[in-house]
Amino acid sequence: MSRRTLRLATFNVNGIGTRLPHLLAWLEREQPDIVALQELKALDQAFPVDALDAAGYGAIWQGQRSWNGVALLARGAVPVESRRGLPGDANDTQSRYLEAAVHGIVVACLYLPNGNPQPGPKFDYKLAWMERLIRHARTLVELPHPVAMIGDFNVIPTDDDVYDPKSWRKDALLQPEVREAFERLLAQGWTDALRTLHPDETIYTFWDYFRQHFQRDRGLRIDHLLLNPPLAKRLKAAGVDRWVRALEKPSDHAPTWIEVTAPAAPRKRATTAKTAKTAKSVKRAKSA
Numbered sequence: 001m002s003r004r005t006l007r008l009a010t011f012n013v014n015g016i017g018t019r020l021p022h023l024l025a026w027l028e029r030e031q032p033d034i035v036a037l038q039e040l041k042a043l044d045q046a047f048p049v050d051a052l053d054a055a056g057y058g059a060i061w062q063g064q065r066s067w068n069g070v071a072l073l074a075r076g077a078v079p080v081e082s083r084r085g086l087p088g089d090a091n092d093t094q095s096r097y098l099e100a101a102v103h104g105i106v107v108a109c110l111y112l113p114n115g116n117p118q119p120g121p122k123f124d125y126k127l128a129w130m131e132r133l134i135r136h137a138r139t140l141v142e143l144p145h146p147v148a149m150i151g152d153f154n155v156i157p158t159d160d161d162v163y164d165p166k167s168w169r170k171d172a173l174l175q176p177e178v179r180e181a182f183e184r185l186l187a188q189g190w191t192d193a194l195r196t197l198h199p200d201e202t203i204y205t206f207w208d209y210f211r212q213h214f215q216r217d218r219g220l221r222i223d224h225l226l227l228n229p230p231l232a233k234r235l236k237a238a239g240v241d242r243w244v245r246a247l248e249k250p251s252d253h254a255p256t257w258i259e260v261t262a263p264a265a266p267r268k269r270a271t272t273a274k275t276a277k278t279a280k281s282v283k284r285a286k287s288a
Contacts, residue, residue, distance in 0.1 A: 004261070004262060005236060005259045005260065005261060005262060006033045006034065006103055006105070006259065006260055006261075006262045007030070007031070007032040007033050007034070007257055007258070007259050008032065008033065008034040008035075008036075008105070008107070008148055008150065008225065008257060008258050008259075008260065009030070009032040009034070009035050009036070009150075009241075009255050009256065009257035009258075010035070010036040010037075010038070010109070010150040010151050010152070010223050010224075010225060010255070010256050010257075011023070011026070011035060011036070011037055011038070011223075011244075011251070011253065011254075011255040011256070012037075012038040012039045012111070012151075012152040012206075012223065012251060012252075012253035013037055013038070013039060013040065013251050013253075014039050014041070014251035014252055014253065015039065015040070015041040015042075015251075016037065016040045016041065016042055016046075016047065016048065016069075016071075017041070017042055017046065017048075018249070019250070019251050020048055020051060022244060022247055022250060022251070023037075024051065024052075024055055025244075025247075026241065026244050026255055027052075027055050027056075027057065027073075028055065030241060030255070030257070031075065032075065032255075032257060033074070033075045033103055034072070034073070034074055034075070034102045034103060034105065034107055034148075035057070035072070035073040035074075036070070036071070036072055036073075036098075036107065036109035036110075036150045036151050037061075037070065037071040037072075037073065037109070038069070038070050038109070038110075038111035038151055038152045039067075039068065039069060039111060039152070040061065040063050040064070040068070040069025040070065040071060040095075041064075041066055041067060041068075041069060042063050042064075042065075042069060043063045043064070043065055044061065044062070044063040045063075046063065047059070047061045047063055047071065049061075052073060056075055056076060057073040057074060057075055057076075058073070058074050058076075058077050058078030058079065059071055059072065059073045059074075059078070059079070060072050060078070060079050060081050060098065060100060061098070062084055062085075062095040062098050063095060064094065064095040067094075068094050068095045068096055068111060069095045069111075070095060070096060070097065070098045070109050070110070070111050070151070071098065071109070072098055072100050072102060072107060072109050074102045074103060077102070077103065079100035079101065079102045079107070080100055080101040080102075081098070081099070081100045082099050082100055082101060082106070083097070083098070083099035083100075083108075084097075084098060084099075085097055086110070086129065086132050086133060086136060087132065087135075087136055088131075088132035088135060088136070089128070089132060092129075094113075095111075096110060096111045096112070096113070096129070097109070097110050097111075098110075103262070103263075104145075104146065104262065104263030105145075105146045105147065105148055105231065105260075105263065106140065106143065106145055106146065106147040106148070107147075107148050107149075107150065108137075108140065108147070108148070108149040108150070108151075109150060109151050110133070110149065110150075110151040110152075110153070111151055111152050111154075112126070112129060112130065112133070112151070112152065112153045112154045112155065113125055113126040113129050113154065114126065114154050114172060114173070115127075115154065115172030115173070115175075115178070116171060116172045116173075117172070118170075118171075118172040118175060122172075123172050123175075126154070126172060126178070127177055127178070127181065130178070130181040130182075130185075131181070133185065134181065134184055134185050134188075137149060137185055137188060137190070138188055140228060141188045141189045141190055141228045141229075142189075142228075143228060143230075144230060145230060146227075146228065146230045146231035146234065146260075146263055147227070147228040147230070147231060148225060148226070148227055148228075148231055148258075149190065149225075149226040149227075149228075150224070150225045150226065151223070151224070152222060152223050152253065153182070153222060153223070153224045154172075154173055154222055155173060155174075155178055155179070155182045155222060155224070156168065156171075156173045156174040156179075156220055156221065156222060157179060157182055157183075157192070157195075157221070157224075158179075159174075160202070161203075161204075161220060161221035161222075162174065162219075162220050162221075163204070163213075163217070163218040163219055163220070164218065168220075173220070173222060185226070186226070189228065189229055190226040190227065190228060191226065191227045191228075191229075191232035191235070192224060192225075192226060193224075193225040193226070193227055193232075193235055193238045193258045194221070194224070194225065194238045194239075194240075194256065194258075196232075196235065196238075197235065197237065197238045198238065203221055203240060204217065204219025204220055204221050204240070205219070205220070205221050205222060205223035205240055205253060205254055205256045206219055206220045206221075206222050206223065206252055206253050206254075207219040207220075207245060207252060207254075208252055209252055214245055214246070223253060223254075223256040224256075225238070225256065225257075225258050227258075227260075231260060234260040234261040234262075234263075235258060235259075235260055236258075236259045236260060236261060237258065237259040238256075238257065238258040238259070239256075239257060240254050240255070240256050240257075241254055241255040241256075241257065242254050
C-alpha cells in the first residue's frame with residue numbers, strides 16, 4: 001500500500017564529491033522519497049552509487065566533467081528513466097535535464113543555465129534553453145498523471161524572492177526576458193508549490209558565500225518545485241531545510257521540499273545498486 005504522503009526535494013549540491021557527507025546526513029535525517037540533484041560536477045563513473053545504495057536510495061544520473069550534472073534518487077526504489085536531455089537542440093551536450101517515473105510521479109529534474117554575464121552568448125543560451133523547456137513542459141503539464149518539474153531554475157521570479165533587488169538588477173537571474181519566460185511557463189498550468197503555500201513569507205533557497213550572506217539571511221529563491229494540476233491538488237506542505245546550508249563548507253543552496261498525498265497505485269520495491277547499475281548499462285547501450 002502506498003504511503004500516505006511523499007516528500008519530494010530538490011538540492012543543488014554544488015559538487016557531489018565534496019558534499020557527499022552533507023547529502024548522506026540530510027538523507028538520513030529527512031528521509032525524502034524523491035530527490036532531484038543538480039550541479040554534480042562529476043563524470044558518470046564518479047557518481048557515488050554505492051554510498052547512496054547503502055543509504056537506501058536508487059539513482060539514475062547524467063554527469064559531466066567539472067560542471068553541470070543532474071541525478072534523480074528514489075528511496076527504496078530506482079527511478080525509471082523516460083528522458084535524458086532536454087529536446088529541441090541535438091547539439092546541446094550540457095548535462096542539465098533528466099526525467100523519470102518515480103513512486104507514481106513523473107519527475108523532471110532540471111538545472112537551468114545561469115546566463116551570466118549578460119548580455120552575451122551565455123544569456124542567449126539561457127533564453128533559448130527556457131524556450132525549449134516551455135515547449136517540452138507543455139507536453140508534461142497536460143498529462144493526466146502527477147508531474148513535478150523541480151530543480152535549480154536560476155530564476156528569481158519576483159523582487160520578493162531576492163534580499164536586495166537593486167543589487168541584483170543587472171544579473172541574468174532577474175532580467176525581464178527571464179521573468180517573462182518563467183511566467184509563460186507557469187501560465188501553462190504549473191503551480192509554484194512554495195509560493196502557493198507561503199504567499200507572503202520571505203523564503204530563500206540560495207545564499208552565496210560572500211560577506212556572511214547566509215548568516216545575514218541575504219538570499220535568493222531560485223530552486224523551484226512546479227506541479228501540474230493532478231499533483232497540485234495533492235500538495236500538503238513545503239519548506240526549505242536551511243540547516244544543511246549552515247553546515248561546515250556547505251553548498252550555497254539548501255534542499256527545498258514539498259509533501260504530497262501519494263498516488264493510489266502501489267510502489268514496487270527494488271534492489272537499488274544492482275538495478276541502478278543494470279539500468280545504466282542499458283542506457284549506455286541505447287546511446288551507443
